[in-house]
Amino acid sequence: MPNFHYKIITKDQKIKEGFISSLFKFSARRSLTRDGSSILLINSQPSPALQIDLPFFSGFSLSEKIYFFRNLAMMTESGISIVEALEIISEQVKAKKVKKAILKISEDVRNGRKLSDAMKKFTKYFPLHIIENINMGILAGRLNETLDRISNDFEKDDELKKKVSGAIAYPAVIIVVMVVVLVIFMFYILPGIAEIFTDMEIAVPLLTRMLLGVGDFLKMQPFVVPGILLAFLLFIIIGSKFKKTRYVFHYIMLRIPIFGDLIKSYNLVLFFRSLESLSRSGVPVLTTIEIATNTTKNEVYKKALGKVKPLLLQGVSLSDALSPFNFLFSKQTRKIIMVGERSGKMDESFNRISEYYLRSVDYKTRMLTVLIEPILMLALGILVAMLALSLFLPIYGLVNQIV
Numbered sequence: 161m162p163n164f165h166y167k168i169i170t171k172d173q174k175i176k177e178g179f180i181s182s183l184f185k186f187s188a189r190r191s192l193t194r195d196g197s198s199i200l201l202i203n204s205q206p207s208p209a210l211q212i213d214l215p216f217f218s219g220f221s222l223s224e225k226i227y228f229f230r231n232l233a234m235m236t237e238s239g240i241s242i243v244e245a246l247e248i249i250s251e252q253v254k255a256k257k258v259k260k261a262i263l264k265i266s267e268d269v270r271n272g273r274k275l276s277d278a279m280k281k282f283t284k285y286f287p288l289h290i291i292e293n294i295n296m297g298i299l300a301g302r303l304n305e306t307l308d309r310i311s312n313d314f315e316k317d318d319e320l321k322k323k324v325s326g327a328i329a330y331p332a333v334i335i336v337v338m339v340v341v342l343v344i345f346m347f348y349i350l351p352g353i354a355e356i357f358t359d360m361e362i363a364v365p366l367l368t369r370m371l372l373g374v375g376d377f378l379k380m381q382p383f384v385v386p387g388i389l390l391a392f393l394l395f396i397i398i399g400s401k402f403k404k405t406r407y408v409f410h411y412i413m414l415r416i417p418i419f420g421d422l423i424k425s426y427n428l429v430l431f432f433r434s435l436e437s438l439s440r441s442g443v444p445v446l447t448t449i450e451i452a453t454n455t456t457k458n459e460v461y462k463k464a465l466g467k468v469k470p471l472l473l474q475g476v477s478l479s480d481a482l483s484p485f486n487f488l489f490s491k492q493t494r495k496i497i498m499v500g501e502r503s504g505k506m507d508e509s510f511n512r513i514s515e516y517y518l519r520s521v522d523y524k525t526r527m528l529t530v531l532i533e534p535i536l537m538l539a540l541g542i543l544v545a546m547l548a549l550s551l552f553l554p555i556y557g558l559v560n561q562i563v
Contacts, residue, residue, distance in 0.1 A: 169197060173239060176197070222317060227252070228249055235248065243269050246269070264282075265281075265282065276298060279291045279294065292451055297441060320430075324525065328419070334536045347379070367546065406459050407460060410460050418528055418532075429517045430455045430457065433510075435514075468481045477501050479494045
């Protein structure tokens, strides 16, 4: 029976650590929480042969960030010191580099540094807007609330990312399946049937001959298509390393019908959610713009927002500073910001905008599925009809000859 290592907070607020044997993880959780205890961590104990630290699994995923901040908030609220909480959480982290980073942060906090200052060494794992939020939470004496809000924001980001990824993945999967079916048909099914008709000296229809011709060409030049795909992939990867080419790629993405609007809404949610979080924590507007710019995933937005900062330094309002970028920030968005500037409730305006674009992402992902599904079904139908005709037209010709 599998063993699970656990750490729990008992009802009398004491930390208890040990091992429990259970067939499933959920049954182990149920046994541990039956007396009212709260679980800090629980993980299975794999055999040493399975404990491999692969380099491509060494990142700090969104789900791990949610776990990190949720548990850090819960433990500090329960009276556990930040140092001890970080050490406990580090035991649950799988990637060695992230584990070392958390332990280093714990060591710096033990030596008297603020949590936010200690995290600044590891901006690869902890973005600047998160660090600034933590800093303001510490200064305001509301660290637990801040940590809890950060974990909530990460959960929303995770849900948002899944919606966008799902909307894009659906058509991609269908297209891949169509290509695979077409290749199998041209390489393995059609040539055998065509050979039979050739031996019987029966004329093969034009459509069948065209598909056979494409198949023969690919057989004679098997590296042409993989070479083109590889060259295209390398072009995208290498181009993405350079800021100018990455800007061009991102601009083209924003101009793609349907997908472009979805990408805009996605970036605006990330940007205004960060602005709202930083503004609510008491960070000045100029600093919030500078930090929140890095949360956007599109170079076009980053470049535009980079031009906003000098205008703000000259005393121009944010709504006016965004007006030259109507393509990226709609008039409606700028009007809501203007209302927030006049009322002095910028955080509420930012929240209203982020919620609007979040609903927009939800609507557009559903609409994308509704719009693309019939187009894909039509394309799939045409493909099936073409394959069927190329297969049955020769058979039909043979039947006519026999009759």
